[in-house]
Amino acid sequence: MATPDVNQGFQTEWAFELSNAQPSTETxxxxxxxxxxxxDTVGVDETITDTAALMGSRWKFEDRSRxxxxxxxxxxxxxxxxxxxDFFLPVITGxxxxxxxxxxxxxxxxxxxxxxxxTAWLFRNCIVTQAAxxxxxxxxxxxxxxxxxxxxxxxxxxxxxxSQSDIHDEAYSNHEAVxxxxxxxxxxxxxxxxxxxxxxxxxxxxxxxxxxxxGEMSCTLNANVEWTSANEAAIYGQGKDxxxxxxxxxxxxxxxxxxMSTLVLPKSPVGxxxxxxxxxxxxxSKASIGGSTGLYSIAHDSNNAS
Amino acid sequence: MPPSKPELxxxxxxxxxxxxxxxxxxxxxxxxxxxxxxxxxxxxGKENKSSKNDALTKAVAWxxxxxxxxxxxxxxxxLDKDSEGDNGNA
Numbered sequence: 001m002a003t004p005d006v007n008q009g010f011q012t013e014w015a016f017e018l019s020n021a022q023p024s025t026e027t028x029x030x031x032x033x034x035x036x037x038x039x040d041t042v043g044v045d046e047t048i049t050d051t052a053a054l055m056g057s058r059w060k061f062e063d064r065s066r067x068x069x070x071x072x073x074x075x076x077x078x079x080x081x082x083x084x085x086d087f088f089l090p091v092i093t094g095x096x097x098x099x100x101x102x103x104x105x106x107x108x109x110x111x112x113x114x115x116x117x118x119t120a121w122l123f124r125n126c127i128v129t130q131a132a133x134x135x136x137x138x139x140x141x142x143x144x145x146x147x148x149x150x151x152x153x154x155x156x157x158x159x160x161x162x163s164q165s166d167i168h169d170e171a172y173s174n175h176e177a178v179x180x181x182x183x184x185x186x187x188x189x190x191x192x193x194x195x196x197x198x199x200x201x202x203x204x205x206x207x208x209x210x211x212x213x214x215g216e217m218s219c220t221l222n223a224n225v226e227w228t229s230a231n232e233a234a235i236y237g238q239g240k241d242x243x244x245x246x247x248x249x250x251x252x253x254x255x256x257x258x259x260m261s262t263l264v265l266p267k268s269p270v271g272x273x274x275x276x277x278x279x280x281x282x283x284x285s286k287a288s289i290g291g292s293t294g295l296y297s298i299a300h301d302s303n304n305a306s
Numbered sequence: 307m308p309p310s311k312p313e314l315x316x317x318x319x320x321x322x323x324x325x326x327x328x329x330x331x332x333x334x335x336x337x338x339x340x341x342x343x344x345x346x347x348x349x350x351g352k353e354n355k356s357s358k359n360d361a362l363t364k365a366v367a368w369x370x371x372x373x374x375x376x377x378x379x380x381x382x383x384x385l386d387k388d389s390e391g392d393n394g395n396a
Contacts, residue, residue, distance in 0.1 A: 250321065261316050292328075293329035293330050299362045
């Protein structure tokens, strides 16, 4: 009996480095960090544009079409571990040290390599446009990053180069989360924290992105709480001053505290159907003009987990 | 006129302490959940330029350090035993 061919998809590996320049020339070596993705759809998207000539045809012609842009984009999802946050919180916020706060000017980008058995892809100058934190289906907390970058290249010569440093970190579990809303710890079945960085890569007279533009950032928290009179009185009706909400993870001597000090809830409570007496609220974080409160902050201490 | 005291609007719970802190992380206080007393207060400092020294980070570090050093602390053990995986929601 012939031996069937084996697709070695399980040998996919990743390696990460912060970008060193525009464009980045960062090398991957023993200091590269090997985080494992739960899913990764990042790739190069070509825009192949047809001419919109009036004297056309009922079908498109390849000879009239042009590649007008090439952008790296996709989503990477990880089980959220303290060591992973060490690397990505500076990328998400633009702030290198804890407590990480969103930076009005400047951002941090990263390079990563995805190694397959036969080849490897290398992506340069990637940024996070949106980071979403939520519990995964099996209880580990997940972090989904919408990623866009400047260039992606493939080359068999860096195959398996991603196997650099093993990180045996354990992700935070949802049972390690404490969610405090309006000065009270709440029972929360499900939650989602979404940070939109407002950073956009643009192409200015270039096939690939060559400039970054900073737009409006946002931070929202979705969570469901028991719809009690106490919860409703504490959480709803706080007007434009909103309420404070914190999301804290801790394990041993590692901790991560997400703080939104002015979370505004514009919509009154609406219950679930089927008699489930829970209320799913969405809060939008605000900052103060004087800077006394920021959009959000993330105090993170991994205690150098590895 | 002395500067007004920042409102400790944000709150989290960590290892037997409630940490109340200002939204700009300029001030924080740790309340012992066992006694209800404020055990330690912090303000943001700039004594070490390599670090931000915000009050929340100081408070978190103090709670972790205090847990490890104090032989008298039993609240966390009690909480863990009582809650059996619950996170101590009130």
